[in-house]
Each structure stands twice: as C-alpha cells, then as structure tokens.
Amino acid sequence: MNICEHLWIKRGYDPQIYTNLGKGNFVVHPVEVNESVRSNTVKEESGFDVIPLKLIAVQDRNRHNTPVYAYGVCKVFVLCEIIGGEFEANIETVQRDFFDISSLPSPLATEKNNKEQIKLCFQAFRSENWSTVFD
Secondary structure, X not given: OOOOOEXXXXXXXXXXXXXXXXXXXXXXXXOOOOOOHHHHOXXXXXXXXXXXXXXXXXXXXXXXXXXXXXXXXXXXXXXXXXXXXXXXXXXXXXXEEEEOHHHOOOOEOOOOOOHHXXXXXXHHHHOOOOOOEEO
C-alpha cells in the first residue's frame, strides 16, 4: 500500500443504510456471528485478502458520526496489509479505488466515516509508534 493511499469503496445497495447509494466510504462491515474483528476484516466488501497490522481506533459511532442512531455501534478501525485477492463489483459494492488525503472522494458517506476519522487513519499509517485511540 502506498504511504498516501487508503482503500475506498463506492456503495450500490447497503443493507444497513438504504440512502447510501453512490456515496464513498472506507470499507465498513459489521462483524458476523462467529467471526472476530480480525477474521472479518475487509474481504467481503473489497475482495482483498489482508493481514490486520494495527488497531487504529475504537469509537462510539454516535459520538463521531451523524445522524445519531437509536442503537449503539462500536466502530473499529484496523490498518491492514493487502496480500492478494481481486475486486468484483456486487450489489453492495459497485466500485473500489485508492485515494490520497488531498483528494477524498465526493460525496463521502459521512454517516459511515467522516474526514476526521479518515485523517486519523492516515496518521496511524504514517506512525511507527501509534497508540490506539478509543472512547
């Protein structure tokens, strides 16, 4: 992964948020039953096989993203190394790409990831001694 790039996906149909059509966001996926954060990271949404390297942050979604949900969501940001895999467009994810911090995709699905969260991920990527941020 290039030092200035992060994976971005463009949504088609999102089973959690029906209004997300055509917006871009980081790979976001709920942890499935009988899965862990480590085992569930990235593959389904991006098609990439990855090795999780660093826990960037654990955040209460309602403290960082709008609109506020009636239920709680714990967001876990993980830095990963891509080791293989191929992207195939599907009903949930219609496009994937990489971007530089100076050229964030628009429109951005801020209900999933906002600019501050993306900047946090870039900072963690560049840091050799990152300390996990958590609420």
